[in-house]
Amino acid sequence: xxxxxxxxxxxxxxxxxxxxxxxxxxxxxxxxxxxxxxxxxxxxxxxxxxxxxxxxxxxxxxxxxxxxxxxxxxxxxxxxxxxxxxxxxxxxxxxxxxxxxxxxxxxxxxxxxxxxxxxxxxxxxxxxxxxxxxxxxxxxxxxxxxxxxxxxxxxxxxxxxxxxxxxxxxxxxxxxxxxxxxxxxxxxxxxxxxxxxxxxxxxxxxxxxxxxxxxxxxxxxxxxxxxxxxxxxxxxxxxxxxxxxxxxxxxxxxxxxxxxxxxxxxxxxxxxxxxxxxxxxxxxxxxxxxxxxxxxxxxxxxxxxxxxxxxxxxxxxxxxxxxxxxxxxxxxxxxxxxxxxxxxxxxxxxxxxxxxxxxxxxxxxxxxxxxxxxxxxxxxxxxxxxxxxxxxxxxxxxxxxxxxxxxxxxxxxxxxxxxxxxxxxxxxxxxxxxxxxxxxxxxxxxxxxxxxxxxxxxxxxxxxxx
Amino acid sequence: xxxxxxxxxxxxxxxxxxxxxxxxxxxxxxxxxxxxxxxxxxxxxxxxxxxxxxxxxxxxxxxxxxxxxxxxxxxxxxxxxxxxxxxxxxxxxxxxxxxxxxxxxxxxxxxxxxxxxxxxxxxxxxxxxxxxxxxxxxxxxxxxxxxxxxxxxxxxxxxxxxxxxxxxxxxxxxxxxxxxxxxxxxxxxxxxxxxxxxxxxxxxxxxxxxxxxxxxxxxxxxxxxxxxxxxxxxxxxxxxxxxxxxxxxxxxxxxxxxxxxxxxxxxxxxxxxxxxxxxxxxxxxxxxxxx
Numbered sequence: 001x002x003x004x005x006x007x008x009x010x011x012x013x014x015x016x017x018x019x020x021x022x023x024x025x026x027x028x029x030x031x032x033x034x035x036x037x038x039x040x041x042x043x044x045x046x047x048x049x050x051x052x053x054x055x056x057x058x059x060x061x062x063x064x065x066x067x068x069x070x071x072x073x074x075x076x077x078x079x080x081x082x083x084x085x086x087x088x089x090x091x092x093x094x095x096x097x098x099x100x101x102x103x104x105x106x107x108x109x110x111x112x113x114x115x116x117x118x119x120x121x122x123x124x125x126x127x128x129x130x131x132x133x134x135x136x137x138x139x140x141x142x143x144x145x146x147x148x149x150x151x152x153x154x155x156x157x158x159x160x161x162x163x164x165x166x167x168x169x170x171x172x173x174x175x176x177x178x179x180x181x182x183x184x185x186x187x188x189x190x191x192x193x194x195x196x197x198x199x200x201x202x203x204x205x206x207x208x209x210x211x212x213x214x215x216x217x218x219x220x221x222x223x224x225x226x227x228x229x230x231x232x233x234x235x236x237x238x239x240x241x242x243x244x245x246x247x248x249x250x251x252x253x254x255x256x257x258x259x260x261x262x263x264x265x266x267x268x269x270x271x272x273x274x275x276x277x278x279x280x281x282x283x284x285x286x287x288x289x290x291x292x293x294x295x296x297x298x299x300x301x302x303x304x305x306x307x308x309x310x311x312x313x314x315x316x317x318x319x320x321x322x323x324x325x326x327x328x329x330x331x332x333x334x335x336x337x338x339x340x341x342x343x344x345x346x347x348x349x350x351x352x353x354x355x356x357x358x359x360x361x362x363x364x365x366x367x368x369x370x371x372x373x374x375x376x377x378x379x380x381x382x383x384x385x386x387x388x389x390x391x392x393x394x395x396x397x398x399x400x401x402x403x404x405x406x407x408x409x410x411x412x413x414x415x416x417x418x419x420x421x422x423x424x425x426x427x428x429x430x431x432x433x434x435x436x437x438x439x440x441x442x443x444x445x446x447x448x449x450x451x452x453x454x455x456x457x458x459x460x461x462x463x464x465x466x
Numbered sequence: 467x468x469x470x471x472x473x474x475x476x477x478x479x480x481x482x483x484x485x486x487x488x489x490x491x492x493x494x495x496x497x498x499x500x501x502x503x504x505x506x507x508x509x510x511x512x513x514x515x516x517x518x519x520x521x522x523x524x525x526x527x528x529x530x531x532x533x534x535x536x537x538x539x540x541x542x543x544x545x546x547x548x549x550x551x552x553x554x555x556x557x558x559x560x561x562x563x564x565x566x567x568x569x570x571x572x573x574x575x576x577x578x579x580x581x582x583x584x585x586x587x588x589x590x591x592x593x594x595x596x597x598x599x600x601x602x603x604x605x606x607x608x609x610x611x612x613x614x615x616x617x618x619x620x621x622x623x624x625x626x627x628x629x630x631x632x633x634x635x636x637x638x639x640x641x642x643x644x645x646x647x648x649x650x651x652x653x654x655x656x657x658x659x660x661x662x663x664x665x666x667x668x669x670x671x672x673x674x675x676x677x678x679x680x681x682x683x684x685x686x687x688x689x690x691x692x693x694x695x696x697x698x699x700x701x702x703x704x705x706x707x708x709x710x711x712x713x714x715x716x717x718x719x720x721x722x723x724x725x726x727x728x729x730x731x732x733x734x735x736x737x738x739x740x741x742x743x744x745x746x747x748x749x750x751x752x753x754x755x756x757x
Contacts, residue, residue, distance in 0.1 A: 020581070027578070266497055286740065294515070308532075440609075443606055
């Protein structure tokens, strides 16, 4: 047992009010809930939930009106009518079509003073004040014979409201208040086999040049979708990334564990300079994966150390190009060595801690009875180390699934790619959060799957031996 | 007859003992050899990158490379790297993020570490297990939704928002390390202090605190190194205010080799030194976890 472990078993827990420990762990729990559990569920949601999948059409051109039906995002629609509506400042976006309405006062054909709202399309602004705001203008004359030659003024900035009066073309008006309105369209489209029509604000629509057709740009209601996962599966980098990730795990982990156990046995042999050996073995623990990637790049690059040494030994005549698209296997070997170099020390630390917890008498007894190193390893050390090895195995597999910067440093991220790198590519290069989240979720899935398998494996072998 | 037998036996014994001693010596030499080989395997790449970073850029580009390092010794390559665009701000951002992470993480984790080592309460094991599970979850999956949230909240691309993320990453480890630090101080010491007339608070401040401070400092340093090394979240969560690893990563493909090597060396140096200082506590921590 380590000193700490002995101390823990000896420590008498403080017999005090029992809410104290909960109070003490509360900050950590809250923090992890906000910055860990919540983002985790958000990520899964991003991967499977399309927030703009469906658009609810309204019976009237108003946000609060009853639903007339639902059309999917991307549906082609025809525009049947338009109307302007007061919209909250927050609802107006760059995609909104807007219309300004003026509150105007003037004399109707009968000479009576009338006042009411009219759209900017009916009023020509002639005078503005110092700040540039419209203060006066004229009514635009209506062209064409068929229509009502008079321009209606509405009691509210809305074509649906009551008509407050009418003005003739070219009549002079003074302009008071202004209101910015959003244009709503009465649209009709195909939804679930039937024609559905209803009102929708312009901000969710894309209106084509002809003015009578368009498509639904984004919905306002979410829906479960397989689209992002499907796009991930169809991504041309998905399979290479998946297979390379698995291959790297299979290549790295056994070597790592063998090396870590050898390191631990060297430490256990209690040589002179034992602490020095331990310190040296633990150095890579601190190294960032990016730095380690660069470090091995220095060795494998064309003018690097590997070529220099091989040439100095007379094994090659000219430098090899290792890290090119034609020599993928060399890139894999470089990544493999870099990861073994970097991450073995954490396994070593876990194994050494585990070995220290095994009582020294047990190990010495096996030695006294003449067991060879292999016998001791096979029948004494490894079985006793099983809990430590299990933790190390789970941790290492999950961390190996996240190998990222080493791969970028050694391959540029295209020739050899891994799942974490594809997450990064989807997010950073392709700006596709949802597919990135699908990749991240996939990594999570394999992580949990491998952890469960390891736990099962250890348990079933225990049952078998019992 | 018997005398002859006994000399035979003792001769046999001596031979056996000599053979055992020889085997012992052999295995000892073999162990040294293995240890030295592994030490070379660990140290050689560091030697290479150090000799690349501490020489002139011309030497870095030359081929074949000399295995003897630092010829000619020069800070020219390091200066070239540090004068590149975005590096000095990157270093400043990295240090800021790491320091904020260190402070936040230690403040939040210390009470939890104390609770898990000093109290037995319902849910303690569940808490420790879930902390360990958090440690094992992929960073990758956290970064994407946090980026979306930070954009919506208008705190994207800020030093402190990245520090919030890094705190979530380092918190579990910090809780475990600080827990093992408190566990290594016997409760009897606190009790004794109280017997001699200290209040519990005084006992904690006068007796426990001085003893655990080095360990907590070690945990803080470990937190600093984890934040300093982190690349993925830093690259995803920053655009203008890049940390050093994020800056090096995004400019890696377009950079000349002297820049890369100097950058790698510069990132390695502080963390290797820091971890070397606190290595003792890491073993304590893992001893606790795998128990």
